[in-house]
Amino acid sequence: MSMPPHATMFERIWRRLYLAFCAGVFLFLIAPIIVIVPLSFNAEPYFTFTRDMLALDPDGFSLRWYDRLLTYGMTAPDAIRDGAWWADAWANSQWIHAAKNSFAIGISSTLIATALGTLAALGLSRPEMPFRRAVMALLISPMIVPMIISATGLFFFYSKAGLAHTYIGIVLAHAMLGIPFVIITVTATLSGFDRSLIHAAASLGASPVTTFRKVILPLILPGVISGALFAFVTSFDEVVVVLFVASYDQQTIPLQMWNGIREQISPTILAAATILILFSIALLTTLELLRRRTERLRGLSG
Numbered sequence: 001m002s003m004p005p006h007a008t009m010f011e012r013i014w015r016r017l018y019l020a021f022c023a024g025v026f027l028f029l030i031a032p033i034i035v036i037v038p039l040s041f042n043a044e045p046y047f048t049f050t051r052d053m054l055a056l057d058p059d060g061f062s063l064r065w066y067d068r069l070l071t072y073g074m075t076a077p078d079a080i081r082d083g084a085w086w087a088d089a090w091a092n093s094q095w096i097h098a099a100k101n102s103f104a105i106g107i108s109s110t111l112i113a114t115a116l117g118t119l120a121a122l123g124l125s126r127p128e129m130p131f132r133r134a135v136m137a138l139l140i141s142p143m144i145v146p147m148i149i150s151a152t153g154l155f156f157f158y159s160k161a162g163l164a165h166t167y168i169g170i171v172l173a174h175a176m177l178g179i180p181f182v183i184i185t186v187t188a189t190l191s192g193f194d195r196s197l198i199h200a201a202a203s204l205g206a207s208p209v210t211t212f213r214k215v216i217l218p219l220i221l222p223g224v225i226s227g228a229l230f231a232f233v234t235s236f237d238e239v240v241v242v243l244f245v246a247s248y249d250q251q252t253i254p255l256q257m258w259n260g261i262r263e264q265i266s267p268t269i270l271a272a273a274t275i276l277i278l279f280s281i282a283l284l285t286t287l288e289l290l291r292r293r294t295e296r297l298r299g300l301s302g
Contacts, residue, residue: 033277036270036273036274036277037274037277038053039267039270040065040066040267040270040271040273040274041061041062041063041065042060042061042062042065042267042270043059043060043061043062043064044060045266045267046267047265047267047270065266065267065268065270065271066271068266068268068271069093069095069096069268069271069272069275070089070093070095070096071089071093072093072094072095072268073092073093073094073095073097074088074089074092074093075088075092076088094251094256095253095256095268095272097251098251098252098253098255098256099253101250101251101252102235102236102252102253102254103236104167105167105170105171105174105235105252106174106232106235106236107232108171108175109170109171109172109173109174109175109178109231109232109235110175110178110228110231110232110235112171112172112175113174113175113176113177113178113179113181113182113227113228113231114178114182114224114227114228114231116175116179116182117178117179117180117181117182117183117186117227117231118182118186118220118224118227120139120179120182120183121182121183121186121187121190122186122190122212122216124136124139124183124187125187125190125191125193136183139179139180139183140180140183140184141180142176142177142179142180143177143180143181147240147241148240150176150177150241151240151241151243151244151245152244154169154173154176154241154244154245155244155245158173158245163245164245165245165246165247165250167250169245170241170242170245170246170250173241173245174234174235174238174241175231175235177231177234177235177238177241178230178231178232178234178235179231181227181230181231181234182224182227182228182230182231183227184227185223185224185226185227185230186220186223186224186227188223189219189220189222189223189224190220190223193216193219193220197215197216197219198211198215198216201214201215222290222291222293225290226287226290226291229283229286229287230287232283233280233283236252236253236254237254238252238254239252239254239255239257239258242254242255243255243258253272253276256272257269257272257273
């Protein structure tokens with residue numbers, strides 16, 4: 001948006017200073033992420049830019065660390081890359097194993113968190129519900145309490161319940177962490193919901209289940225999907241809880257990266273981080289599209 005013609009010199013200088021400040025803050029926040037991407041193509045096993053990279057010499061760049069994501073842990077990484085090689089990678093590659101665990105745990109916990117969080121949001125949105133504020137504070141407490149405290153409590157509870165070092169325990173723990181995000185997003189969507197539609201559906205003879213399936217759910221679906229995406233990202237990015245409740249063979253991508261930093265510092269971690277950055281950008285783009293769709297449904301935008 002350009003300045004109006006009648007703007008004073010002071011207003012123009014202030015606007016330029018303001019834009020420069022915003023650009024500096026944005027650069028400060030995004031620079032540590034952007035620098036990871038070119039470093040993941042480093043031909044040398046370093047976390048710094050080499051002379052060849054700074055000179056834009058093609059010999060300074062390589063895909064070796066992305067290839068390492070596939071071959072690390074394989075029984076025959078140098079074999080011909082045929083069907084048997086890919087089967088070996090799928091079965092034995094540690095990074096692929098971690099990715100499979102992350103997606104399986106993330107999808108499972110997201111389904112549970114979305115179902116429970118949506119039901120909780122529907123209940124909290126009813127004005128006649130008693131102690132709504134206290135219940136809301138209790139349900140969103142997992143995102144307020146420090147993660148190390150939650151992980152410690154889960155470890156002791158799971159040890160007594162027999163859920164420690166099990167996939168079910170990890171899924172339930174990640175679902176607990178994702179439920180607050182679903183509740184917040186769905187509750188925000190329900191704040192603009194016209195409840196007269198529910199009374200209209202009931203007056204036409206629709207049952208509560210039919211009303212929810214054909215009236216409520218289609219209108220709040222963008223909020224439900226947004227909450228599900230937040231829950232999935234929370235699960236996919238979680239490492240503290242996994243450190244406490246997972247066993248050695250239940251590695252996820254964040255835990256694999258953590259172990260790689262501790263045991264074997266390698267730019268392979270940067271390659272994995274670059275893939276996660278692209279994955280996060282795709283999710284954020286999806287969230288933005290859903291936000292715009294929600295605004296259109298509410299009539300807030302053209």
